[in-house]
Amino acid sequence: MKNKTVFILLMMLITSFNSYATTIPLYIPSAVTSELSRVFYKKIKEFEKLNPEINIKFHAKESYEDVFSEVLENNLNKKSSGVIIAELSELPTLVSLNAIIGLDDFICDDQELLTNILPSFLYNSYENKKLYALPMFRSTPSIYYNLDILKQVTNKAPLLLAPNWFDWIFESFVIQSGGSLSNEDNTNVLFNSSATIEALTYWKELKDEGLLIRSNRNWKSTINMFFYQAYPIVYYSTGGMVKRYNSAPFNKIKEQLKFAKSKIMTKNYSKVREVLKKAINRSLDIAQSEVQRFLK
Template sequence: MTRTLLGSAAISLAVLSPALAQTEITFFYPVQVGGPLTEVVDGYVAEFEAQNPDITVEAIYSGSYTDTTTRALTAARSGTPPTVAVMLATDIFTLIDAGVIAPLDEHITTPEDQAWLDGFMPAYLASARLDGHVWGAPFQRSTAVMYYNKEAYAAAGLDPETPPATWDEMVAHGRALTLRDASGTVTQWGLGIPGSSNAAHWLFGALVAQNGGQLSSEDGLHTFFDSPEVIGALEYWVSLGAEHGIHPPGVLEWGTTPSDFMEGRLAMAWTTTGNLGNIRANAPFDFGVAAYPGNPDPASVLGGGNLYLFADASDEEKAAAFRFIKHMTSDDLLADWGIQTGYVAPRDGSWDTQALQDYVAEVPQADVARRQIAVSVPEISTYEGQRVNEVLNAAIQAALTGQQSPADALTAAQAEAERILAVYRD
C-alpha cells in the first residue's frame, strides 16, 4: 500500500507560479533498518515541496542513528548544521548539553499547532520533554517485539497462536524449536537476541524491565547497572546459550537478525517493529509477532527517533523546518509510514485513519506493538549517552562471550558510568 502523492495539477501549479523566495532546509535521515526507506522518504519530501513551493528540502541519508548524530554534531560545531534531523529520542540529553537544538514548542503559536502537539501519544512525547520544553517530535518510533516462525512452531508440536508469556516458557519453547543434525550441529536456534553494540543496550532494557529493574534515572544523571534486577536480567540472557543451549553462542548481530530469522536459522527473534515491512515482504513462511514475555510481568522498551530542529538555523529556516516537521508527523503520513515500515505511528489519530485500520485488519501483527506500549519502558537515556551506552554494551558482550561474569561486568560498568556522569551532577 503506497500513499498517493499530490496530483500532477498541483505540481504543475507549483511549477507555473510566479517565482517565490526560496527557503532551503537540510534534512538528515538515518537509514537504519531493512527495506527501501529512502524512496518512501523521498516521496514525502516531494509531496511537501509540492504543497510548499517556497521551500526546498535537501534530504541527506546519513547512515545509522549513531552516524547521524555524530555527523549532525560535527556539522553544527563547524557552523554548517542541518536544519532538521531524525535522531534517537535518547539523544536529547546530549543534544541539549551541546546546545545544538532549539525547543520545538517555541513554534507552537496557534490552536492548530497546539492540537498537533497534543495529538502525540504521551508515552512517546514524554521522551521529547525536558526542562519545561518540548525538544522534538516523535517520528519513527517503535517498541521491541518478538517475531516467531509459525511453521517451526507447528513442526515442534507447539501452538502457533500461543507464543511464550514468561521467561520459563520462552526457554521451554526454545528447547523444542532448537534443531540439530546428525553430527550435533545446530541447524535452527530456538531464539536470537541481538547483542551487538547498536542494539544490546536497547533490548537489554526490555529484559531488565521484565525483571523489575531499570537502567537509568529519568534525569539522565544516574545508572543502576549493578542492581540485582539488572544483573539477574543479564544472567538470564547468558543462560539462554550457556545453560539452555537455545541461543547462538557469543554476540548475535543486529543487522543480520532479520535475515537469520527469514532464512530459518532462528525460530524466534527479538528485534524492532521497524523490521515488520521487510520481514512481511521476504519471509517465506507464516510468521507471528508477539509481545515480549515477563518474569513474571511482561515488558518491552520504547525506541526510535524524533525530529529535532537545530538552533543555529535562521528564523526563516526554522519556520520552514517546523512546517516540514508538522507535515512529516501528520496523522495520515505517520499512518502510511507505519504501513510502509512497521514503525509504530505515535499519534492516536493515525490509528483512526481508514488506511491504518484496513492495514491492521489485513496484517494484525502490526497492532501488537501499539497494544504493547502500555507495558513498555523508556530506553536508557543519560548525559554522554553514547559513552554510557558503549560502557553498558561492552559489559553485556563481555558476559555473552564468557569473558566476565554478569555481576563482574556490570559492577565495573556501573563504576565507569557513574564516573562519566559525575561531572553533570556537580
C-alpha cells in the first residue's frame, strides 16, 4: 500500500440513501478514545444549527467491527446506513457488495477539495479507480519514551506493543523498509518480499533479545500501562493522546517515525540499534538466498 503510513478510518456514503430525507444516520466507532464521541457530538450540533432541515441520527458503536456488521445488516435489508466511518480494509468488501456508492459525482465540481488532502492519505480511498471515501482519522504510529526509566535502564528496556492493531503497526515497519503488504491493486499480498522479511526479522530480533513485548491487555490499557510507568517505551497511536501526553508525570519524548531506520529508536538506546543492524543484514542474506533458490 504505497505511501500508507498509518491506520486510516474512512468516511463513506452508503447506498439506498434518500436525498429528500431529513434524517441522516451517522455511524462511528467510539471506543478508540473518550474524546471521539464528544467531538462528533459537537460537530453534529454545529452542522444541524447551520442546516436546520437536516437531522443527524448519531450511532456511536463500540468498535469498527460493530459498525461494519450493522452496515452489512442494513444493506442486506435494503436500509440506508447514511454516512459511516469504517476501517480502510473493509472498502473492497463494501464495494463488492454494492453497500456504498462512489463520491466522484458529488465532488466533480469541487476538485479543490481533494487538493487540500495529502495524496498519501487518499491512496486507500480508491477502489477500481473510483473514489469511495475520504480519510477521516489519520493517526500516526509513534514511539513514546519514559526518559526517567531509560536513564536507569538503557540495555534491556522493552518496547510495548498493543495487543491489537499490531498488523497496522507492522505495516509501518514494512513501509519503512521500502515495501508494502500488497500490490497497488490489492490483488496480491507481498508477505515474501525482502521488505516484509526485513521488518519481521527485526521484530523477531527484538523479541529474542527481550526488547519487544506484546501487551496482553487491550488498546487503552496498553497506553495506561505506559503512563503508569510499567513500561519505558510504547509504540502507539497519536489518536487521543493530547490530554494524556500533556499530563504525563514524567519526562517524555514522542518521536514520530520519518521512515528512516536511524530514527526507529532513540539515539541513547544503542542496544536496539545494534539489534536493528543485525536484523537488516540477516534479512538481506535471507532475501539473497531466496533469489538464488528461485533462480535454480
